Amino acid sequence: MNIMIVGCGKVGQTLAEQLNEDGNSITVIDSRAEVVRDVTARLDVMGVVGNGATHTIQQEAGIGQTDLLIAVTGSDELNLLCCLIAKKASNCQTIARVKNPAYSSETGYLKDELGLAMVINPEHAAANEIARVLRFPSAIRIDSFAHGRVELFKYKIPEGSILSGMAVKDVVSKLGCDVLVCTVERDDESYIANGNFIFAEKDIISVIASPRNASEFFRAMGYKNRAVKDVLVVGGGETAQYLCSVLHRSGISVKVIEKDMGVCEHLSNRFPDVCVIHGDAADQSILLEEGIRGAGAFVALTGIDEENIFLSLFAKSVSHAKVVTKIHRIAFDDVIKHLDLDSTIYPKNITADQILRYVRAMKNSEGGSMETLYSVIHGEVEAAEYTVDEDSPVTDIPLMTMKKKPDILIAAIIRGGQVLIPRGSDVILPGDRVVVVSRAKAIDGLADILL
Amino acid sequence: MNYKMIRNILGWLLLFEAGFMLVPLITGICYGERETLFFAVTMILCATIGGLCAWNKPKDSVLYAREGFVIVSLSWIALSLFGAIPFFISGAIPSYLDALFETISGFSTTGASILSEVESLPKCMLMWRSFTHWVGGMGVLVFIMAFMPLSGGQNMHIMKAETPGPSVSKLVPRVKTTALILYSIYLGLTFIQFILLLCGGMDVFESLTTAFGTAGTGGFGVRNDSMASYSPYIQWVVTAFMLLFSVNFSCYYLLLIGRIKDVFNAELRSFVTIVGAVTLIVTLNVRGLFDTLGEGVRHVAFTVASLISTTGFATENFDAWPELSRTLLVLIMFIGACAGSTGGGLKISRLMILLRGAFNEIGSMIFPRRVKRVTVDGHPVDPEIVRATNVYIVWYMLVFILSLFLISFDQFDLVTNFTAVTATINNIGPGLGVVGPTGNFSGFSVFSKLVLMFDMLAGRLELFPVLVLFSPSTWKK
Numbered sequence: 001m002n003i004m005i006v007g008c009g010k011v012g013q014t015l016a017e018q019l020n021e022d023g024n025s026i027t028v029i030d031s032r033a034e035v036v037r038d039v040t041a042r043l044d045v046m047g048v049v050g051n052g053a054t055h056t057i058q059q060e061a062g063i064g065q066t067d068l069l070i071a072v073t074g075s076d077e078l079n080l081l082c083c084l085i086a087k088k089a090s091n092c093q094t095i096a097r098v099k100n101p102a103y104s105s106e107t108g109y110l111k112d113e114l115g116l117a118m119v120i121n122p123e124h125a126a127a128n129e130i131a132r133v134l135r136f137p138s139a140i141r142i143d144s145f146a147h148g149r150v151e152l153f154k155y156k157i158p159e160g161s162i163l164s165g166m167a168v169k170d171v172v173s174k175l176g177c178d179v180l181v182c183t184v185e186r187d188d189e190s191y192i193a194n195g196n197f198i199f200a201e202k203d204i205i206s207v208i209a210s211p212r213n214a215s216e217f218f219r220a221m222g223y224k225n226r227a228v229k230d231v232l233v234v235g236g237g238e239t240a241q242y243l244c245s246v247l248h249r250s251g252i253s254v255k256v257i258e259k260d261m262g263v264c265e266h267l268s269n270r271f272p273d274v275c276v277i278h279g280d281a282a283d284q285s286i287l288l289e290e291g292i293r294g295a296g297a298f299v300a301l302t303g304i305d306e307e308n309i310f311l312s313l314f315a316k317s318v319s320h321a322k323v324v325t326k327i328h329r330i331a332f333d334d335v336i337k338h339l340d341l342d343s344t345i346y347p348k349n350i351t352a353d354q355i356l357r358y359v360r361a362m363k364n365s366e367g368g369s370m371e372t373l374y375s376v377i378h379g380e381v382e383a384a385e386y387t388v389d390e391d392s393p394v395t396d397i398p399l400m401t402m403k404k405k406p407d408i409l410i411a412a413i414i415r416g417g418q419v420l421i422p423r424g425s426d427v428i429l430p431g432d433r434v435v436v437v438s439r440a441k442a443i444d445g446l447a448d449i450l451l
Numbered sequence: 452m453n454y455k456m457i458r459n460i461l462g463w464l465l466l467f468e469a470g471f472m473l474v475p476l477i478t479g480i481c482y483g484e485r486e487t488l489f490f491a492v493t494m495i496l497c498a499t500i501g502g503l504c505a506w507n508k509p510k511d512s513v514l515y516a517r518e519g520f521v522i523v524s525l526s527w528i529a530l531s532l533f534g535a536i537p538f539f540i541s542g543a544i545p546s547y548l549d550a551l552f553e554t555i556s557g558f559s560t561t562g563a564s565i566l567s568e569v570e571s572l573p574k575c576m577l578m579w580r581s582f583t584h585w586v587g588g589m590g591v592l593v594f595i596m597a598f599m600p601l602s603g604g605q606n607m608h609i610m611k612a613e614t615p616g617p618s619v620s621k622l623v624p625r626v627k628t629t630a631l632i633l634y635s636i637y638l639g640l641t642f643i644q645f646i647l648l649l650c651g652g653m654d655v656f657e658s659l660t661t662a663f664g665t666a667g668t669g670g671f672g673v674r675n676d677s678m679a680s681y682s683p684y685i686q687w688v689v690t691a692f693m694l695l696f697s698v699n700f701s702c703y704y705l706l707l708i709g710r711i712k713d714v715f716n717a718e719l720r721s722f723v724t725i726v727g728a729v730t731l732i733v734t735l736n737v738r739g740l741f742d743t744l745g746e747g748v749r750h751v752a753f754t755v756a757s758l759i760s761t762t763g764f765a766t767e768n769f770d771a772w773p774e775l776s777r778t779l780l781v782l783i784m785f786i787g788a789c790a791g792s793t794g795g796g797l798k799i800s801r802l803m804i805l806l807r808g809a810f811n812e813i814g815s816m817i818f819p820r821r822v823k824r825v826t827v828d829g830h831p832v833d834p835e836i837v838r839a840t841n842v843y844i845v846w847y848m849l850v851f852i853l854s855l856f857l858i859s860f861d862q863f864d865l866v867t868n869f870t871a872v873t874a875t876i877n878n879i880g881p882g883l884g885v886v887g888p889t890g891n892f893s894g895f896s897v898f899s900k901l902v903l904m905f906d907m908l909a910g911r912l913e914l915f916p917v918l919v920l921f922s923p924s925t926w927k928k
Contacts (some may be wrong), residue, residue, distance in 0.1 A: 002624075025624040033833060041516075044607065046624040 001025070001363055004066045004092075006052030006082045007073030008035045010329055011097065011122055014348040015070060016045050018356055022441060027061045030073075053081040055089060063089045068117075068362065070355060072097040083116055093117040093362070095355060099124075101241050118358055122347040127242030129350060130324050133343050134228045134252070134297050137322035138218050140204065140343050143374040145385045146414045146433050151214050152182070152374065152383055154206045157199055161221065164203075169195035177216035179209040180421045182411050182437045183381050188334070190377045192407045192437060206376050208383075208411040208435060210419040228252060228296040228322060234281040234311055235302035236263045239326060239347070243299065244271045255290060257281045281311060288318070297322040305330045312341050333378065349378060357384070360444075368392050368434070368446035376437065383411065383437045386446040390430045393447050400424030403451040409437040410449075452926060453518050455509035457525065460595075462504025464526045467595055468533055469497040474582045475537070478656070479575030486573040489541040497533050517925055519608025520916040526592055527908055531555045534583060543576050548897060555904045557583030558591075559911035560793060562670025562763040562880030563903070565893040570675055574656060577673045581660035584669025587911065588696070588793035589637045590614060597630035612916045616790025617801045617843070618836045622704045636703045637793075641666040644692045651685045661685075665692045668794040670763030670880040677765045677888065683749055686766055690749075690756045694726065697760035697788030699800075717828050718789050718800045722759075725799075729783055730755045733776045740772070759783045761795035763880025770887035777883060784873050795878030795910055797847070804832055804840045846914050851876060854906050858899040871895070875903045876910040 001024045005012050008030035016039060020026045026045040029052035030036050036047035050057035052071065063069070069086040071079035076098045083094035095118040098104060107119045132142040139153040157163050166174060168181050181193045185204040191197065199205065209217060231247060233240050236258030247254050248271060255275040258264050268276040279286040281302070292298060298315040300308035305327045312325040323342040330336075336344060357373030368386035375382045388395060394402070399410055399422055413420040414433040420426060428434055436449060443449055472494045479487025514522070531554045537543075538550035549565045556563045557580055569577065586594070590613040596606050606626050611619045621629045641662050648658035660673050672678060678686055702714045734744075734751045741747035750767045757764045758780050769780055787796010807825045815821050824831040854872045863871075863885055870882025871892070881888045892903065909917040919925050 020624075025628070027624050037833070037835070041607065044624070044626050046621050 001067045001359065002027070002062070002065050003359070004029065004052075004058075004061055004063065004069045004086075006030075006069065006071045006079070007097075008032070008039050009072065009074060011348045011351050012070075012072045013039060013043075014352045015072065015355055016043055018352045019359060020045055022356065022359065024359065027066075029057060029061055053078050053085060055085055058082075058086055058089055063092065066090060066092045068093045068095065068359065070095045070097075072120075072351075076100050076103055080110070080114060084114060087115050095120060095358070097122065097351075099238055101238065104242075118355075120351050120354055121242075122351040123238040124242045125350045125354065126239050126326065126345050126347040127246055129345055130239075130243055130299060130326075130343075131246040131250070133324060133345075134231065134247070134299075134322065135250075136214065136218065137228055137297065138221070138223045143372075143383070145372055145383075145412070145435050146419075149210065149414055149417065150208060150385075150412045150419050150435060151211055152206060152208045152376065152411075152435070153214060154204055154376075155221075157201055157203045157205065159201050161201065163199045163205075163221070164201045166199050167195065168193045168197045168199070175217060175220040177209070177213045177220060178421050179207050179213050179217050180409075180411055182206045182208055182383070182409055183376055185377060190380045192381065192409055192439070206381075208437075209421070213421075230255070230295060231297045231299055232287075232290065232292055232295040232321070233257070233299045233301060234287075234308075235300065236260070236267050236276070237301060237303060240299075240301045241267065241270065243301070244274050248273060255295075257286065257290060282307065284314065287311075287314070292321070293319045295319060295321045297324065299324045299326075301326045303328075309336070309339065309341070313339065316340055316342070349375070360384075363444070368394075370445070371433065375440065380440055381437065382440050383435055385433055385435050388428055388430050388432045388434060388446065392428075392430065393450060394434075395428050395430055398425050398427055404449050405438075405442065405451055407439050407442065408449050411435045411437045452521070453509070453511060453514060456512055456514060457518060457522055458504050459507075459509055460505075460522050460592075461525060461529055462501045462506070463595055463599055464529060464591065465497045465501025465533065466505060467501075467591065468530055469494045469501060471582065471586055472497070472537075472579070475575040475579035478578040479573070482574045484573045484575050486537075486541045486543070487575055489537045490575060490579070492540065493533065493536045496536070514606070514608055516608050516611075517919065519612045520919045521925060522609055523592060523612040523912060524908075524916045524920050527558060527912060530586075530591060531558055531908075534558065534579075537579060538576060541573070541576065543572055548900060549893070552892070552900050552904055553580065554583060555907050556875075556880070557581075557669065557671060558587035559878055559907040560584050560587045560667040560669040560761070560795065561875055561878045561907045561910075562664070563875055563886070563907070564671065564880075564891050565900075567891050567893060568675055569671075569673060577660060577671075578656070580671045581663040581669070581673070584667030584671060585641065585663040586667070588667025588669065589633060593630045594634060596626060597634050613912065614791065615795070615911075615913055616699075616798055617804055617840045618833070619791075620701065622701055632704060633700055636700055636707075637666065640692070640695060640703075644688065647688045648685060651682060651688060653681070653685060661689065662692075664764070665689055665762060666696055666793065668693065668696050668760045668762045668788065668792075668878070670757070672764060678753070679766045681766075686749060686753050689764060690753045693756040693760040693762045693764070697792045697794035698722070699789040699791035701791055717803065721803065722789050722799050725783070725786060726755060726759060729759070729779055733772075733779060736776045737772050754780065755783065758879060759786060759794075759796075760788050760792075761877055761879045763874070765881060765888035768888050770883045770889070781870060781873060781883065784870075784877050784879050787877055797844075797877075800827065801840050801843065803827060804837055805844060808837050808841065843914065846918065847876075850906065850909060850914065854902050857902045858895065861894075861896050861899050863894070871903065872906060875906040878907060878910050 003024050004027045005016055006029045008028050016026050016028055028045055029048045031051050033049045036049050040047035048061040069092050071082035079096040083096045086094055094116050096116055097120050099121055104121055111119050139155050142153040144151050183206045184191045184193050230253045233256045236256050244254050257277045259280045264276050264278045298321040300311045308325050312323045315323050325341050325344045327344055361370040368388045370384055370386055372385040410422050412435040413422050472490050476490045535550040535554040539547045544550040552565050592609050592613050622632050623629055645658050645662040664671050705713045730752050734747055738747050753766045754769050787798050788794025790798045790800040811823050825837050859868050867884035871886045874882035
């Protein structure tokens with residue numbers, strides 16, 4: 001598929017990289033020549049220097065042959081203009097990044113009236129993901145399928161856990177809750193779990209379950225189900241604003257530390273219930289004074305990744321709070337993985353996942369249309385949710401006799417609002433939603449899971 | 452340096468070379484020639500060594516710019532070293548060094564020969580000689596990229612190092628698809644020429660070898676008098692195709708996808724103007740030498756096309772023409788073809804950037820605070836490219852002068868030496884004097900031949916890939 005990406009910031013580059021790896025032809029447009037030069041030297045994509053919102057530049061970049069335009073510059077207005085112009089020039093699909101909270105409340109209107117296929121908001125998506133993690137503080141990360149009926153969470157097995165030494169197939173019987181272990185990460189290797197896999201300490205596992213069974217799982221693990229009650233947020237940018245509004249709705253009390261007075265005032269005007277502190281969080285005494293030791297959760301959302309990491313490490317050292325760290329720019333995933341951080345949030349990856357899902361769904365919907373896509377282990381394992389078609393080739397075959405490709409797991413079946421963790425005798429019926437876990441890029445669409 | 456990856460790609464290269472040798476092999480079988488055997492032997496050798504090197508793909512397949520340069524240079528050297536084997540072991544060219552000169556001349560699309568007489572060579576050898584032009588014209592690594600799954604964006608470094616011109620732009624986002632499109636256009640044009648030559652009464656063998664020699668803008672002929680004994684029709688066809696193959700291939704792509712108004716860019720317009728102007732002046736200058744004006748125009752157009760496209764076919768001994776014509780012809784040897792074509796020389800677009808930059812500099816001496824970018828077709832040229840172009844011309848002159856000095860030990864006259872270097876570094880073939888259209892390069896000493904071989908490779912790969920081989924820091928782990 002021919003995809004044009006306007007704006008080569010972090011999100012644009014991540015998208016270019018992932019969509020290119022996924023087998024699409026990518027053209028990137030940016031007005032900064034050196035950025036375009038850098039991207040085209042690193043990735044197998046074409047670069048055009050210029051203002052992507054002008055018709056001339058879009059023509060030069062070949063808008064006529066483009067199937068999808070993604071506008072992800074730093075400016076919302078420019079992004080919307082790009083999409084409008086592209087829409088007039090060709091019948092391509094358009095996706096715009098809109099991050100300003102003032103517009104985001106009108107997302108639906110914008111989408112319909114401007115004919116956008118999708119509006120992405122990395123900041124909002126990041127805030128939602130943070131909020132989900134705060135609901136289950138014991139998990140590293142939570143993604144949800146089928147409008148929240150199924151959850152896929154990641155959990156790091158602590159030392160001395162009852163899980164260590166247990167085989168995957170014994171989990172259901174020994175813990176007494178209906179969950180399915182999908183993947184295991186151990187020492188930089190990742191595995192799609194089969195029944196005989198034995199857990200060890202420090203493994204990171206991903207588990208799929210209904211929300212109720214997820215709670216059961218954590219209770220069995222010995223955690224009291226303590227949803228976070230108060231959150232200390234550092235940095236009052238857009239992500240923090242979205243987070244405030246999400247958390248406010250769930251009745252969690254929020255305290256924000258921000259060093260810019262203007263931002264502080266804006267925040268306190270918009271969220272009268274939020275406690276806004278004007279101060280520099282890099283100063284330990286302010287954090288201590290604002291009660292970091294007793295906080296239920298600590299979320300580092302400043303614009304500087306290094307600061308976020310340091311603040312989080314400090315929070316881990318002085319409190320038992322659930323710590324969430326936002327990382328946007330730096331790309332040392334391997335190093336960050338080995339730091340003692342609870343949950344790290346990469347807004348650019350969340351956005352890339354959303355768009356990747358859209359592109360995959362555009363490309364092939366054979367056997368069932370893709371509803372959601374998450375990368376479970378970045379670049380290695382992904383989980384996709386499909387709605388099964390009437391004439392899909394995967395229906396009416398008991399799972400244990402189905403000839404599947406290797407390393408493919410049917411992780412959940414959602415039928416009429418009921419979540420089924422599939423066992424060997426279950427079958428997939430038309431109209432079901434299924435969650436399939438597979439190696440990244442291993443399958444194109446639901447029908448492709450069959451050998 | 453990722454040595455494992457370099458080894459792997461060189462292995463693939465040899466496998467492909469074994470494949471290329473199918474062409475002379477089949478020719479030999481068709482004509483029932485004994486020498487075919489030598490190709491079979493070389494193919495087995497290439498395939499064995501190549502297979503061993505390409506056997507396991509290294510885990511770390513990351514290539515940086517320096518690996519790109521090194522891979523390209525080493526590939527061309529390896530290609531020539533193995534390509535020379537059939538000439539040598541068959542005894543067609545008794546000295547291996549001479550065989551290597553001939554092969555490098557072939558792959559670099561120069562067409563300079565050490566043979567005084569080619570008609571006695573077996574058909575399969577002649578076919579291989581001409582086919583090396585075709586392979587070298589578009590670039591062998593571009594060919595491999597079109598068919599081999601190389602990792603991600605890194606093969607752009609290879610394409611950059613192999614494709615001529617001041618800057619390389621892809622036609623479509625993916626390198627692989629770009630390479631495929633380029634080769635399809637190349638193959639298509641070659642095929643059209645082949646058919647047109649067949650229509651002119653040439654036999655299949657000569658049509659093929661001539662088409663290969665023209666397509667790569669190489670210049671190896673299969674007759675001792677090059678193109679002189681063919682009919683005017685054939686000569687006109689070859690003239691037209693020499694010019695067509697010296698046009699940037701992206702123009703053909705733009706033509707195919709219907710962006711016609713972008714085809715006639717500044718480079719193409721300059722090229723057409725130069726060809727027209729030089730043809731006119733030379734025709735006026737030599738009109739007394741020919742019986743009719745038509746004949747004069749035909750020979751002049753052929754010669755101008757042959758030299759500016761850096762092909763090197765000849766219908767007339769232009770060394771015997773008046774001084775003005777000889778000078779002009781040597782000058783257009785330096786200009787060369789358009790960037791992104793199969794031709795050599797300095798390239799029109801590079802000269803345009805250079806000249807515009809030079810005029811800008813004069814302007815900024817008069818108005819020191821003036822800000823002005825070099826533009827081509829209304830687009831500002833990246834200052835990086837302007838800088839690289841300036842550096843290129845400096846190195847070009849350094850290599851040129853040094854080569855001229857080194858080969859002058861052989862006691863030939865200055866015109867011979869000067870045009871010998873000109874004809875090799877610009878990948879043309881014939882020069883003037885001893886190396887003129889009727890002469891050849893066999894008189895040079897072993898040392899001079901080595902220098903000229905270096906010039907041919909350096910000229911084809913546009914200096915930098917070859918020069919980085921001599922920098923010690925390239926080879927550090």
